[in-house]
Amino acid sequence: SYVLTQALSVSVAPGRTASITCGGNNIGTKSVHWYQQKPGQAPVLVISYDSDRPSGIPERFSGSKSGNTATLTISRVEAGDEADYYCQVWDSSSDHVVFGGGTKLTVL
Amino acid sequence: QVQLVEYGGGLVKPGGSLRLSCAASGFSFSDYYMHWVRQAPGKGLEWVSYISSSGAAMYYADSVKGRFTISRDNAKNSLYLQMSSLRADDTAVYYCVRGRESDYWGQGTLVTVSS
Numbered sequence: 001s002y003v004l005t006q007a008l009s010v011s012v013a014p015g016r017t018a019s020i021t022c023g024g025n026n027i028g029t030k031s032v033h034w035y036q037q038k039p040g041q042a043p044v045l046v047i048s049y050d051s052d053r054p055s056g057i058p059e060r061f062s063g064s065k066s067g068n069t070a071t072l073t074i075s076r077v078e079a080g081d082e083a084d085y086y087c088q089v090w091d092s093s094s095d096h097v098v099f100g101g102g103t104k105l106t107v108l
Numbered sequence: 109q110v111q112l113v114e115y116g117g118g119l120v121k122p123g124g125s126l127r128l129s130c131a132a133s134g135f136s137f138s139d140y141y142m143h144w145v146r147q148a149p150g151k152g153l154e155w156v157s158y159i160s161s162s163g164a165a166m167y168y169a170d171s172v173k174g175r176f177t178i179s180r181d182n183a184k185n186s187l188y189l190q191m192s193s194l195r196a197d198d199t200a201v202y203y204c205v206r207g208r209e210s211d212y213w214g215q216g217t218l219v220t221v222s223s
Contacts (some may be wrong), residue, residue, distance in 0.1 A: 045209065045211045045212075048209040088153075098155065099152060099153045
């Protein structure tokens with residue numbers, strides 16, 4: 001089955017840039033979606049279809065892909081960005097939705 | 109505005125059954141694929157099942173296949189998950205989620221499987 005790999009944790013100082021990666025075989029052929037989840041809350045879509053930002057999501061959030069890796073970049077990180085972040089794809093070979101294991105972003 | 113409200117969670121014994129429901133509003137329900145996604149306590153997100161907009165196609169995670177059944181009633185703007193042969197590792201918050209890109213999530217309903 002298809003696997004998405006994320007680092008367990010990323011730490012960044014306020015005002016700096018955070019990069020959260022999501023690795024998967026041939027991920028370039030799939031659409032990647034990113035979610036932010038704060039404690040006790042439901043996930044929120046922050047990036048869809050690799051790099052589209054839904055309405056209401058700050059421009060500081062951006063998405064990209066290169067090779068077998070997709071990246072969520074958060075510029076000018078704020079304390080309020082501290083959360084778990086998950087990537088997700090649709091695996092057409094199995095008709096399954098696949099989530100990465102999640103990355104905990106800590107703002108120092 | 110888009111709203112997804114899950115209900116039907118609760119405490120159930122191992123081997124028991126439970127039916128979750130999700131009431132959708134604020135959008136054309138019959139136009140969207142719908143999913144169930146769960147999250148065990150302190151763990152990550154796990155996709156459970158999805159159903160096509162018409163209800164003709166349904167897919168399941170290997171962990172629930174043969175035990176869970178997803179369905180929908182487009183006339184009632186409702187999504188369902190019938191869960192049977194429940195196990196302790198099915199304990200989780202279950203979210204109702206809209207669309208292929210999972211753009212809207214409900215607040216979730218907690219299912220606890222314990223004796």
